[in-house]
Amino acid sequence: MAQRTRADALTRERIVEAAVELLDADGESGLTFRTLTERLSTGPGAIYWHVANKGELLDAATASVIGGALAVEVTGTPQDEIRAIALGLFDAVERHPWLPPQLAVQLSRSPWSSVTPRIFESIGQRVSVLGVPESTWFTATSALVHYVFGAAGQNAANARVLARGVDRADLLDAAANAWEELDPGDHPFLRAIAGQVRGHDDREQFLTGIDLILTGITGAAPCGSTRP
């Protein structure tokens, strides 16, 4: 078999791009060296020339997607920009619902390198112009980033179910109905909120959560300022 011509030469970027497409189409199980080599019309050895192993490939796919989400321009008050950045990440995770489990694994390979610092920098820059003491910046930014991760993870889980053809209203209805039939003594709270679940908007609720934390950050400033 002849070697590839320069036009369709294999590059790391082309491999990562194909990996993201396979992950988007069929989830984590959709990316194997078989499907990847088939799509790229090559053999496993060619992949391994450009990428050390599957973990590094998944890391690169994650960095590529998160980097794209952080690259969008945002303008406005610091609060507006934080909302826009957070929503950008939220939407990116919804489009690529394989991200959260993969990110959780990647973080444990190198928790303070890779993608987390870029998100911290992006959100933290806006926190630092919020007018709160510098001693609170790290904790305030952590709270925002952790909330974004958690909310995006839950939403991605929903997105993966919806990708299987389930209707969103049906999904929420089924949960709400089940909760309304729970024993009031054991589960008073789920019974009480079942109605709110049925009609809620995920993105709107996500932003309300961001606002809660922003209120806490700017409102709690007098308390936090006692720290050196």
Add this chain to the structure above:
Amino acid sequence: MAQRTRADALTRERIVEAAVELLDADGESGLTFRTLTERLSTGPGAIYWHVANKGELLDAATASVIGGALAVEVTGTPQDEIRAIALGLFDAVERHPWLPPQLAVQLSRSPWSSVTPRIFESIGQRVSVLGVPESTWFTATSALVHYVFGAAGQNAANARVLARGVDRADLLDAAANAWEELDPGDHPFLRAIAGQVRGHDDREQFLTGIDLILTGITGAAPCGSTRP
């Protein structure tokens, strides 16, 4: 080979227990049907008699661990109880750092059943006696739960690195040093907070984040003033 005597009979609980032990010891890759059958002195067919497949086994392991964390008694003001429940989950995830990726996968199998409703009920019961309008309960509880998930996930990633024998101070030092050498134009925020990262306490920072959200929920009342 003789069948098992009644004393060492295989049960679903015994299998789940062994699975948790293997996951705790060696992470997600530590649990295979080979290691599991070896530890239980049986064959794969015996496991499949009690458990449908590996996914169900992982779901059961997750439910077992989260259930244990939620079972502890907590007393105090609603805020105190929320802090205690959140910290219990945080600590459980630190002891079982394989949880976050697994939970992310499990949620996408059935996002509104399984373990999330139990956490919502537990935290939501305390939110409902915080004195805020019922229309805000669902969103407020979501914000708390998502924050807990995100923060616990990040912390679990750290825990997995530390489990490999890395010293915590060395890990934070390495990150802080790297950030202090970044270009100030590109990464002003990471440079600014590098010093705070070095000495911070994860659990304390986690609880401060909970307090930020509680402050936001109760309407930016001065810190702690709602406590009797």
Add this chain to the structure above:
DNA sequence: ACCTGAACACCGTTCAAGT
């Protein structure tokens, strides 16, 4: 009803060989 263990399809990875 509960368990055994060989067998199967599939996976990530390696590596001698080609150009």
Add this chain to the structure above:
DNA sequence: ACCTGAACACCGTTCAAGT
């Protein structure tokens, strides 16, 4: 330097057979 593709060890799962 870059790619090929057969081969290897390991994985989850099945199932005919035992008690």
